Each structure stands twice: as structure tokens, then as C-alpha cells.
Amino acid sequence: MRLESLHLLDVRNYERVDLALEPGVSLFVGPNAQGKTNLLEAVSYLALGRSHRVSSDQALVRVGAAAAVIRAEARSDHDERIAVSLELRQGRNRAQLNGQPQQRIGDVIGRIRSVLLAPEDLSLVRGDPGDRRRFLDDLLGGRRASYIGIRSDLDRALAQRNALLKDARASGRIPRDVLEVWTDTYVHTAGPVLAARIAAVHALADPVREAYADLVADSPSHDVARLPELRYELSSGRHVVGRTGQPVPDPAELAQELRESLAAQEGDEVRRGTTLAGPHRDELYLGIGALPAKGYASHGEQWSIALALKLASHGVIAEVGDQPLVLLDDVFAELDDHRRRRLAERCAAFDQVLVTSAMGTEVPLDGMRFQVRAGSVTAAS
Structure with missing residues (x-):
């Protein structure tokens, strides 16, 4: 499975973010508390139907906003287009699959698959x-x-x-x-x-x-x-x-x-x-x-x-089903040099890996690089 785009509206500290992604490694770099983990949390939510960090969906809604929206487009291993949208709000969440409203959130959850590795593990x-x-x-x-x-x-x-x-x-x-x-x-x-x-x-x-x-x-x-x-x-x-x-x-x-x-x-x-x-x-x-x-x-x-x-x-x-995406949330910083190299070698075999890091220097992987700062994500030159 390949995640082609991710769109967030009023999610955590993001007023709006629109990302185009490619196969291979995408590295999100920036100081702590700028929103790197929030990106992976949103992708993981699409797979699990919940946050790996908190029990309440309301925590994902940006302060002052009525609802948070997570949208993503992906390609299955058989090149099938998958477009999902989740609107998180007090009362009842709403979901769409390929542009069609769904009666149940469960009809959308798991369509975009992922495995998250994080310090909480x-x-x-x-x-x-x-x-x-x-x-x-x-x-x-x-x-x-x-x-x-x-x-x-x-x-x-x-x-x-x-x-x-x-x-x-x-x-x-x-x-x-x-x-x-x-x-x-x-x-x-x-x-x-x-x-x-x-x-x-x-x-x-x-x-x-x-x-x-x-x-x-x-x-x-x-x-x-x-x-x-x-x-x-x-x-x-x-x-x-x-x-x-x-x-x-x-x-x-x-x-x-x-x-x-x-x-x-x-x-x-x-x-x-x-x-x-x-x-x-x-x-x-x-x-x-x-x-x-x-x-x-x-x-x-x-x-x-x-x-x-x-x-x-x-x-x-x-x-x-499809190969899941691999999400690595500041994991390399927790490892010694030996384990970093071994983990990087394992990750090289995956179709798509999204990685966050405060510095980026401790991640022995090549790929697209994004800068994250204060709820803004820009492609690094």
C-alpha cells in the first residue's frame, strides 16, 4: 500500500496541511512540540479508529474548532484507489469512502493500513x-x-x-x-x-x-x-x-x-x-x-x-490484504548506532515508511524530507 496524500483540517495544532507523498521514505524533521507526531497519529487513526496517545477523539480537534478532518488517498497493492475521510466531532463522527458517505465509521477504518513504532511501545x-x-x-x-x-x-x-x-x-x-x-x-x-x-x-x-x-x-x-x-x-x-x-x-x-x-x-x-x-x-x-x-x-x-x-x-x-505503511515516530533517537543501522536495513525493504525526527542526523535512511515547525509542513530544499 502507498499513501499518496494526506490532508488535515483542524487536527491537533494543524489548521490545515496538505501533503503529497511518494513511495519509499518520507522524513519529517523539526524541534519537539511542533506537530511531527500529530501527522503519524492521524495516519494511524485511519488504521485503528483511535489515537495511540489518548482515549478521547476530542483531543485531536484543534482548540477552538468544531471538528477535525483527516483525509487520505492511497493506492492498494493492486493499484486500486482508496480515498477515505473522517470527520471527528462531538456527538457522532462522520466517514466517507471514495467520496461516498458511510453509515458506520467501521466501514472506513482499516482501509488504509499501517504499523506504528513509537517511544510508547x-x-x-x-x-x-x-x-x-x-x-x-x-x-x-x-x-x-x-x-x-x-x-x-x-x-x-x-x-x-x-x-x-x-x-x-x-x-x-x-x-x-x-x-x-x-x-x-x-x-x-x-x-x-x-x-x-x-x-x-x-x-x-x-x-x-x-x-x-x-x-x-x-x-x-x-x-x-x-x-x-x-x-x-x-x-x-x-x-x-x-x-x-x-x-x-x-x-x-x-x-x-x-x-x-x-x-x-x-x-x-x-x-x-x-x-x-x-x-x-x-x-x-x-x-x-x-x-x-x-x-x-x-x-x-x-x-x-x-x-x-x-x-x-x-x-x-x-x-x-495490502502491505501496511510503516510509521516510525522518533524511534531512531532511542536506539544505539548498531540498532539504528539494523532497523534502517529492515525499513529499506518496506514499500513506504514515514519517519519523524528532531534532528534527522540519527536516521540512516534516504528519502523525501519535510520540515515541521509550529503546525506547518514544508518540503525541504
């Missing part, structure tokens, strides 16, 4: 389980946009079930008939999510190790025995080690396993007023050698694992 190793669950969900949403809808259905079912449990805790009475209905809905929506997440862990296993080994190859500190291990840890207590080539798990079996786990914890759930098992309590374990990466990996190893996860995501997403 270090939280994949250092952060809470929620950060790693979000990584898997973003990967699956980027692979198939329909997953976003399935994940939303699960969130709604969980919210309804939690509300019932909270009421049961307050009243001391369990509305069993209603609780059974929402438990059925919850486990049936959770099954496909669990199956997709476990399948993603299997698909990532070898590519993550390969990308990690490539990033640290020939590094003086590299230990060939310390390669990443991935496993999916279900709230039921069962662990699934990532192994490439494994079949997709049966959603019905996973739903039944979850149902049994919920039944065993019903008393605790009522006392605490919340659902104690399911995808929202699972963990993506990241190991380095025989130890957990969180707490045991060095800073360089943590960065290499985070980068390897995102680089491997590119291939997993590309297995279904």
Missing part, C-alpha cells in the same frame, strides 16, 4: 498487561477490520455483566435469569476474541524471534541464548506457548473453558461486583531467555523486543 515490555492486550487487539484489528466490531461487542457484553454483578453486590440478590443471558452473550463473544489472540501469538512467535535476532545481530552484547518467548496466559490459569504453524483454536472450546471458570468464581464475582475471568484479565507473557522480559531484560533488550513485536506485526497484517 516500550510499555509493551515494561507496562501493565493491558498494554500487551491492546497490542494484540490492534494487530488483529489491523489484520481484519471486522475484529474491531467483535471486540466492541465483547466490551458491551462485559459492561452489562459487570453492571449486573455490581447491582447484585449492593442488593445481595443475584438476578440469575438475566445474569445467565449476559453470561451467554459474554462467553460467546469472548470465544472468537480468545481464538484470534492465541492465533496471533502463534503467528508472531517465529517472526518476533527472527526480527529480534536480526536487530541485535553482531552486537557485542548479543547472547544467542536470550531470544524472546511469547505465550498467552488465560485467566483460567492455562498457558499457551506461541509456536508458529499451530492451528487456530476452536472458539467454542475457549468459550466453554471461560464459562466453567466463571461458574467456579461466581461467589467471588458477586462479592467484588465484577467479572473475574475473560479476555480483559488475560496476559501476553514476554520472556527473554528463561526469564520474564519485564524486570529482567536490559534497556536495549526491552527496546529490541518492542521493535521486534512491531516489525513482526507488519508481516502478520500483510498476510491478509
Whole structure:
């Protein structure tokens, strides 16, 4: 996939920006707090339907404006024209695809695909389980946009079930008939999510190790025995080690396993007023050698694992549909010279890469160069 143009109206600190882009590398250079990350955030929003930085769309709307508009034109790997437009406003967002209004935002999200690497990705190793669950969900949403809808259905079912449990805790009475209905809905929506997440862990296993080994190859500190291990840890207590080539798990079996786990914890759930098992309590374990990466990996190893996860995501997403764009938000500044060179070599194989940098001198990539300053983007001479 190639992004040919990006148009922003009242997005973050941009009153208006119109960019024409070419295949290969586009480098956006400028001091901090000038708007470089905002450009990549807008492109990533088209892929995920949300910002990677904040939970509220309103933060993307320029102060004083009623709405923000993100428009982009791209070419698919089969040379199909794709034009998308999103208008973000309080109340209800609006979307267009190839000039035609769409009833649902989901009909537009994911048409322009991307993988974002950013300093925040270090939280994949250092952060809470929620950060790693979000990584898997973003990967699956980027692979198939329909997953976003399935994940939303699960969130709604969980919210309804939690509300019932909270009421049961307050009243001391369990509305069993209603609780059974929402438990059925919850486990049936959770099954496909669990199956997709476990399948993603299997698909990532070898590519993550390969990308990690490539990033640290020939590094003086590299230990060939310390390669990443991935496993999916279900709230039921069962662990699934990532192994490439494994079949997709049966959603019905996973739903039944979850149902049994919920039944065993019903008393605790009522006392605490919340659902104690399911995808929202699972963990993506990241190991380095025989130890957990969180707490045991060095800073360089943590960065290499985070980068390897995102680089491997590119291939997993590309297995279904177009090659995603690669967005690198000030990543090179976080790496030593060795990892910069290795990452640049990986990026050279991608169709299109958008890179931000405060200086530009630490980015060993050639391509189009833009200057970003105070919400203005100009092509560098």
C-alpha cells in the first residue's frame, strides 16, 4: 500500500496541511512540540479508529474548532484507489469512502493500513498487561477490520455483566435469569476474541524471534541464548506457548473453558461486583531467555523486543490484504548506532515508511524530507 496524500483540517495544532507523498521514505524533521507526531497519529487513526496517545477523539480537534478532518488517498497493492475521510466531532463522527458517505465509521477504518513504532511501545515490555492486550487487539484489528466490531461487542457484553454483578453486590440478590443471558452473550463473544489472540501469538512467535535476532545481530552484547518467548496466559490459569504453524483454536472450546471458570468464581464475582475471568484479565507473557522480559531484560533488550513485536506485526497484517505503511515516530533517537543501522536495513525493504525526527542526523535512511515547525509542513530544499 502507498499513501499518496494526506490532508488535515483542524487536527491537533494543524489548521490545515496538505501533503503529497511518494513511495519509499518520507522524513519529517523539526524541534519537539511542533506537530511531527500529530501527522503519524492521524495516519494511524485511519488504521485503528483511535489515537495511540489518548482515549478521547476530542483531543485531536484543534482548540477552538468544531471538528477535525483527516483525509487520505492511497493506492492498494493492486493499484486500486482508496480515498477515505473522517470527520471527528462531538456527538457522532462522520466517514466517507471514495467520496461516498458511510453509515458506520467501521466501514472506513482499516482501509488504509499501517504499523506504528513509537517511544510508547516500550510499555509493551515494561507496562501493565493491558498494554500487551491492546497490542494484540490492534494487530488483529489491523489484520481484519471486522475484529474491531467483535471486540466492541465483547466490551458491551462485559459492561452489562459487570453492571449486573455490581447491582447484585449492593442488593445481595443475584438476578440469575438475566445474569445467565449476559453470561451467554459474554462467553460467546469472548470465544472468537480468545481464538484470534492465541492465533496471533502463534503467528508472531517465529517472526518476533527472527526480527529480534536480526536487530541485535553482531552486537557485542548479543547472547544467542536470550531470544524472546511469547505465550498467552488465560485467566483460567492455562498457558499457551506461541509456536508458529499451530492451528487456530476452536472458539467454542475457549468459550466453554471461560464459562466453567466463571461458574467456579461466581461467589467471588458477586462479592467484588465484577467479572473475574475473560479476555480483559488475560496476559501476553514476554520472556527473554528463561526469564520474564519485564524486570529482567536490559534497556536495549526491552527496546529490541518492542521493535521486534512491531516489525513482526507488519508481516502478520500483510498476510491478509495490502502491505501496511510503516510509521516510525522518533524511534531512531532511542536506539544505539548498531540498532539504528539494523532497523534502517529492515525499513529499506518496506514499500513506504514515514519517519519523524528532531534532528534527522540519527536516521540512516534516504528519502523525501519535510520540515515541521509550529503546525506547518514544508518540503525541504
